[in-house]
Amino acid sequence: MSTASPSAEPARPILEVRQVVKSFGGAKALRGVDFTLYAGEVHALLGENGAGKSTLMNILSGVLTADEGELLIDGVAVRFNDPREAQAAGIATIYQELDLVPSLDVTANLFLGHEIVRNGILDNAAMRAGARQRLAVIDVDIDINRRVDHLSIGHRQVVAIVKALSGAPRVVIMDEPTAALTASEVDSLFDIVRGLRAKGVAIIYISHRLEEVPFVADRVTVLRDGLVAGETAPNALQSDLVRLLVGRPLDELYPRRSTKLGRPLLNLEHARFRLWHERSGWQPACGVNLTVHAGEIVGLAGIMGSGRTELLMALFGSGLPGAWEGVVEVDGQATKLQSIAVARLRGLAFVTDDRRGNGLMIRMSVGRNLVMSILRQVTPFFLASPAKEAEVEERAFRQFDIRPHDATIAVGALSGGNQQKVVLAKEVVGEPHLLLLDEPTRGIDVGAKGEIYARLRELADAGLGVLVASSEMPELIGLCDKIVVLREGRTVAEFPGGIDEHSVLAAVTAKEIAHHVG
Amino acid sequence: MSDSTPQLATPASVGKRPQRVDLLAVAVRFQSLIGLALVSVGGIVFSPVRHGQILFLAPDNIANIIRAISETGIIAVGMTFVIITAGIDLSVGALLSLSSVLTATMMVSVGWGLLPTLLTVTLVGAAFGAAQGLISTRFQLEPFIVTLAGLQVARGLALVVSGNQYINISYGDGPGLAPPIFAILGERLFNNTVPVATLVFVAFAVIGTIVLNTTRFGRYVFAVGGNERAARLSGVPVSLIKISVYAITGFASATAGIVHAGQFNFGSANDGTGYELTAIAAVVIGGTSLFGGAGSMIGTVAGAVMLGALANLLQLNNINAALQLLATGAIIVLAAVLQSLVRRHEGGSR
Numbered sequence: 001m002s003t004a005s006p007s008a009e010p011a012r013p014i015l016e017v018r019q020v021v022k023s024f025g026g027a028k029a030l031r032g033v034d035f036t037l038y039a040g041e042v043h044a045l046l047g048e049n050g051a052g053k054s055t056l057m058n059i060l061s062g063v064l065t066a067d068e069g070e071l072l073i074d075g076v077a078v079r080f081n082d083p084r085e086a087q088a089a090g091i092a093t094i095y096q097e098l099d100l101v102p103s104l105d106v107t108a109n110l111f112l113g114h115e116i117v118r119n120g121i122l123d124n125a126a127m128r129a130g131a132r133q134r135l136a137v138i139d140v141d142i143d144i145n146r147r148v149d150h151l152s153i154g155h156r157q158v159v160a161i162v163k164a165l166s167g168a169p170r171v172v173i174m175d176e177p178t179a180a181l182t183a184s185e186v187d188s189l190f191d192i193v194r195g196l197r198a199k200g201v202a203i204i205y206i207s208h209r210l211e212e213v214p215f216v217a218d219r220v221t222v223l224r225d226g227l228v229a230g231e232t233a234p235n236a237l238q239s240d241l242v243r244l245l246v247g248r249p250l251d252e253l254y255p256r257r258s259t260k261l262g263r264p265l266l267n268l269e270h271a272r273f274r275l276w277h278e279r280s281g282w283q284p285a286c287g288v289n290l291t292v293h294a295g296e297i298v299g300l301a302g303i304m305g306s307g308r309t310e311l312l313m314a315l316f317g318s319g320l321p322g323a324w325e326g327v328v329e330v331d332g333q334a335t336k337l338q339s340i341a342v343a344r345l346r347g348l349a350f351v352t353d354d355r356r357g358n359g360l361m362i363r364m365s366v367g368r369n370l371v372m373s374i375l376r377q378v379t380p381f382f383l384a385s386p387a388k389e390a391e392v393e394e395r396a397f398r399q400f401d402i403r404p405h406d407a408t409i410a411v412g413a414l415s416g417g418n419q420q421k422v423v424l425a426k427e428v429v430g431e432p433h434l435l436l437l438d439e440p441t442r443g444i445d446v447g448a449k450g451e452i453y454a455r456l457r458e459l460a461d462a463g464l465g466v467l468v469a470s471s472e473m474p475e476l477i478g479l480c481d482k483i484v485v486l487r488e489g490r491t492v493a494e495f496p497g498g499i500d501e502h503s504v505l506a507a508v509t510a511k512e513i514a515h516h517v518g
Numbered sequence: 519m520s521d522s523t524p525q526l527a528t529p530a531s532v533g534k535r536p537q538r539v540d541l542l543a544v545a546v547r548f549q550s551l552i553g554l555a556l557v558s559v560g561g562i563v564f565s566p567v568r569h570g571q572i573l574f575l576a577p578d579n580i581a582n583i584i585r586a587i588s589e590t591g592i593i594a595v596g597m598t599f600v601i602i603t604a605g606i607d608l609s610v611g612a613l614l615s616l617s618s619v620l621t622a623t624m625m626v627s628v629g630w631g632l633l634p635t636l637l638t639v640t641l642v643g644a645a646f647g648a649a650q651g652l653i654s655t656r657f658q659l660e661p662f663i664v665t666l667a668g669l670q671v672a673r674g675l676a677l678v679v680s681g682n683q684y685i686n687i688s689y690g691d692g693p694g695l696a697p698p699i700f701a702i703l704g705e706r707l708f709n710n711t712v713p714v715a716t717l718v719f720v721a722f723a724v725i726g727t728i729v730l731n732t733t734r735f736g737r738y739v740f741a742v743g744g745n746e747r748a749a750r751l752s753g754v755p756v757s758l759i760k761i762s763v764y765a766i767t768g769f770a771s772a773t774a775g776i777v778h779a780g781q782f783n784f785g786s787a788n789d790g791t792g793y794e795l796t797a798i799a800a801v802v803i804g805g806t807s808l809f810g811g812a813g814s815m816i817g818t819v820a821g822a823v824m825l826g827a828l829a830n831l832l833q834l835n836n837i838n839a840a841l842q843l844l845a846t847g848a849i850i851v852l853a854a855v856l857q858s859l860v861r862r863h864e865g866g867s868r
Binding site for chain 1: 732733734736737740741743744745747748749750751752753754807811812
């Protein structure tokens with residue numbers, strides 16, 4: 001199966017994982033995973049959220065220890081009790097939430113934990129010289145005296161990589177390194193990866209972006225439900241990869257599309273959301289043309305930083321210091337959507353991507369959470385009405401099949417998929433006309449995804465308009481009737497649902513994909 | 519911004535904005551110094567004048583200001599370390615009181631010499647702080663709660679040891695008398711100009727500045743407050759650093775307690791109330807973020823001096839204590855708002 005080294009099979013892999021098992025409480029995250037890595041290869045590790053990618057990565061980098069199974073480096077069994085032991089063994093990890101100290105400058109970050117000290121005093125000149133030298137290896141111009149939180153995301157990524165490489169590691173693990181990068185930054189990153197590979201470094205490249213795999217990987221291993229679903233060549237067909245990832249053909253996962261559209265519920269023409277203060281890392285909408293009809297599911301595509309979340313939040317009037325300009329019509333009437341109260345009054349509801357942070361009162365019961373946004377309806381004369389609450393809860397449990405069927409347990413005790421159903425249900429019980437969703441299936445398993453898709457389609461069929469932002473391209477293509485592409489706060493393209501992924505990706509990254517392949 | 523040049527070249531994408539941000543950031547960076555300058559100018563302009571002399575600038579008055587702030591200043595130096603790690607220490611005022619009681623008791627009732635007393639009291643202070651740090655890291659408790667409990671414990675111990683009595687310190691040779699040299703803490707040196715208490719504060723500030731800015735320990739303090747996880751993964755001994763900063767505030771509070779005993783010639787279980795808030799105020803006005811990861815010792819010193827100068831100016835003009843509190847409150851809010859503005863412009867790190 002190995003395509004990277006069919007002719008000269010190396011004697012021994014640099015890293016071997018044998019039958020590794022890891023459980024959290026009752027849930028098995030890894031159920032006996034095998035994985036091998038050879039020097040000088042880029043081995044892509046793919047998998048849906050919840051497939052076990054991060055667990056495996058955390059075991060390799062010493063953050064977690066395996067319950068069962070073996071890790072071998074150069075054929076010798078090892079066990080890491082903390083991240084430093086993994087680093088000492090030559091495994092460097094670049095985490096997705098970059099492990100940098102934002103308030104320190106680039107030099108201080110590069111030398112954190114390994115400061116150069118002379119007579120008890122930090123030798124800043126020597127460290128600056130060292131930092132310059134290390135950055136020179138990678139051809140990117142970064143001011144070493146700049147605080148890290150004043151750098152672009154791409155530059156932070158570079159600093160994190162350079163920091164990870166300082167111990168001259170033999171294995172580098174990259175966790176979703178392109179998730180926050182612009183197209184040209186992705187190119188620079190791939191150059192860095194190829195440079196490392198040329199030096200004989202072995203790289204585990206974790207991603208859920210199938211489209212970048214052919215450009216960077218030598219070998220692909222797909223994880224599903226805590227097991228290796230298969231190994232394949234990087235140029236395998238997308239449909240084959242998807243089948244490995246999802247475990248069944250795509251068309252079973254997604255409901256059929258809508259056939260008849262109602263009146264336009266949301267209409268944006270040359271709409272821009274002007275923030276009163278500029279914020280770094282915030283991409284306001286600056287030219288959006290978009291219509292969502294009743295009965296329609298519209299997808300918002302775009303890389304991270306393209307302004308997807310920002311657009312949804314601005315539509316929901318989420319207390320942002322700013323105002324809409326241009327045409328903004330809800331149900332045919334112009335509106336400014338200046339506050340959450342107004343947005344709700346107009347029939348909008350917003351389902352956040354951060355269910356634990358923004359969506360749910362995690363320690364409160366499922367029932368309390370379900371009525372949270374419609375308290376006025378269940379509290380006649382300012383008094384809580386258990387009967388009305390029970391009625392709403394019962395409806396939500398039945399409609400969304402939330403399990404277990406018990407409104408009194410803390411919502412934090414539910415599985416991710418059921419928590420996501422609660423977040424969704426909590427908005428739907430308010431009977432909105434237009435549902436805004438940000439990453440509605442983040443971090444939940446495939447089965448729960450399918451249920452969420454089915455519910456969204458039912459809601460649309462009942463006359464709701466649905467606007468879904470997602471970073472998962474297959475989801476947008478499979479679920480939506482129409483896909484709108486955002487780039488730097490502007491709508492740049494519109495596609496019908498079911499279109500091929502390459503066309504959407506080209507619009508998303510503003511790049512000819514063919515340019516890479518050819 | 520055009521579509522054709524994506525983000526990698528930072529100068530182009532950031533180029534327009536920083537001008538204003540930098541001004542604001544600079545203003546915040548030096549807010550305590552600017553505030554100090556403003557208060558000083560205000561002091562000169564609004565100072566009562568007697569016999570043609572501006573009272574605010576009279577050598578005696580200046581000596582008064584810097585003497586009055588020395589105790590909270592010493593504590594604020596320690597507090598700066600704690601707050602940069604995103605922690606807080608509420609026990610400092612009570613610990614000062616306990617230390618003043620211990621100092622007086624040891625020298626007067628127990629009859630210990632100067633050095634053993636000073637060593638013991640400062641060690642007890644450091645150990646008290648370290649214990650709070652240990653409890654907070656070991657059991658993953660908020661320092662707010664742990665040091666709030668520490669405040670009660672220290673105050674309780676002080677009451678027990680002193681029997682809720684002032685323990686007066688008399689000087690001389692013999693049993694029940696403190697070594698006369700100890701009284702120097704209440705005096706002034708250099709032609710009767712510079713209070714000794716202030717010199718202790720200056721020594722703390724200088725050493726604190728050096729430790730914070732030029733040593734590995736200082737760098738780790740910033741790292742722990744800036745991103746604890748990153749610090750841990752980089753091999754920084756996070757728990758040890760946290761325990762150490764509470765040991766430092768404990769040591770500083772004990773020293774302030776000794777200075778207190780020396781200045782007033784007694785130990786009392788009821789002194790030092792509210793000192794923790796004054797010290798925290800000095801640190802925050804000095805530009806150190808309560809969210810951790812950023813701050814400056816020089817700012818803290820300027821913040822402490824500014825608060826003292828302001829209180830002095832209001833006293834000189836016979837403005838009542840209630841208005842002094844109002845003015846201090848307004849300044850703290852102003853300092854915090856300025857920081858929040860900068861943070862919002864910079865985005866990200868909360």
